[in-house]
Amino acid sequence: MPTVPLEGFHVVKHALRFAPQLVHDIRVQDLDRTRALAARLAPDIAQELLARAVLADVGHHTGVEATGTLPPPDLTPLTRRSAPLVLVDSPRSPGNVGAVIRVAAAAGAAGVATIGPLDPWHPSVLRGSAGLHYALPVLRVEAADLIGPVVVLDAGGDPAATLPPGAVLVVGSERDGVGPALRARADLVLALPMRTGVSSLNLATAVAAILYRDRA
Ligand SMILES: C[S@@+](CC[C@H](N)C(=O)[O-])C[C@H]1O[C@@H](n2cnc3c(N)ncnc32)[C@H](O)[C@@H]1O
The missing domain is CATH 3.40.1280.10 (SPOUT methyltransferase, trefoil knot domain)
Structure with missing residues (x-):
């Protein structure tokens, strides 16, 4: 299946909330910063985000990126x-x-x-x-x-x-x-x-x- 970059905390947050099975390879720059961001803005997905995240060099200013699989076309x-x-x-x-x-x-x-x-x-x-x-x-x-x-x-x-x-x-x-x-x-x-x-x-x-x- 084709994939897309999920760039930034809000993009990853919504993808995790609505289609967690299509989110892969979650990367964060700093675990403490991500924990604080998720606790403040999206406590519902915080546990999943942190459990699946690995530390990496992340280009996005929120320090969070992932890879998304495109869903099968729903006609x-x-x-x-x-x-x-x-x-x-x-x-x-x-x-x-x-x-x-x-x-x-x-x-x-x-x-x-x-x-x-x-x-x-x-x-x-x-x-x-x-x-x-x-x-x-x-x-x-x-x-x-x-x-x-x-x-x-x-x-x-x-x-x-x-x-x-x-x-x-x-x-x-x-x-x-x-x-x-x-x-x-x-x-x-x-x-x-x-x-x-x-x-x-x-x-x-x-x-x-x-x-x-x-x-x-
Ligand atoms: C920026 S407008 C396009 C302007 C373009 N020059 C034109 O002649 O239609 C983009 C689209 O927004 C919608 N739109 C913008 N203003 C609207 C209005 N007042 N009522 C209904 N639709 C509007 C229309 O679908 C329009 O095609």
């Missing part, structure tokens, strides 16, 4: 789901995709999918999600894989529309927004109202606002 949310599946259309910024995964995990989304060349399991995306990839399915898909009501998020859409449960919630890329292929599939185009003069929200902010506003 369930493509066809069956009661919460929204968030789809990011051709994103460019790994940090933005990480932020979407983080809020999708927090708000109880069914999963996060991406279309386009950016690998949603790239280490930079994993840093941006604080390791919350391990809390829900994260997949790269094609538009043809999608089933269910498609709701496009766009500043020019309907500000009165709401997100139906189990929809595919499509958010666009930083520069170009949602592409024509997914716009053509939209059952609904939903806007978050903004003050005059503001062009758009950051894509992860838009996802956060709508997931929490319309949470079942």
Whole structure:
């Protein structure tokens, strides 16, 4: 199975919390410092973290790193789901995709999918999600894989529309927004109202606002 670097205390913490069997080779710079950090920020995983850690030279400033195995792809949310599946259309910024995964995990989304060349399991995306990839399915898909009501998020859409449960919630890329292929599939185009003069929200902010506003 492919592996990814888990860089930093928070990434390792979330991976250990949600998928401990997929975390390997935990390395810490200093046992006492790690013990204090875990006692303060994550007492629930402290024992496991320390029991499995070995001392090593660690590059990350928190002094904690590990290796993660990618989970086997879970395609369930493509066809069956009661919460929204968030789809990011051709994103460019790994940090933005990480932020979407983080809020999708927090708000109880069914999963996060991406279309386009950016690998949603790239280490930079994993840093941006604080390791919350391990809390829900994260997949790269094609538009043809999608089933269910498609709701496009766009500043020019309907500000009165709401997100139906189990929809595919499509958010666009930083520069170009949602592409024509997914716009053509939209059952609904939903806007978050903004003050005059503001062009758009950051894509992860838009996802956060709508997931929490319309949470079942
Ligand atoms: C930075 S915006 C893209 C701006 C891009 N220039 C455009 O024309 O759409 C990234 C994505 O966030 C979502 N978004 C941003 N502001 C929004 C708003 N006010 N209402 C709904 N969605 C919004 C949309 O999905 C958009 O494609």
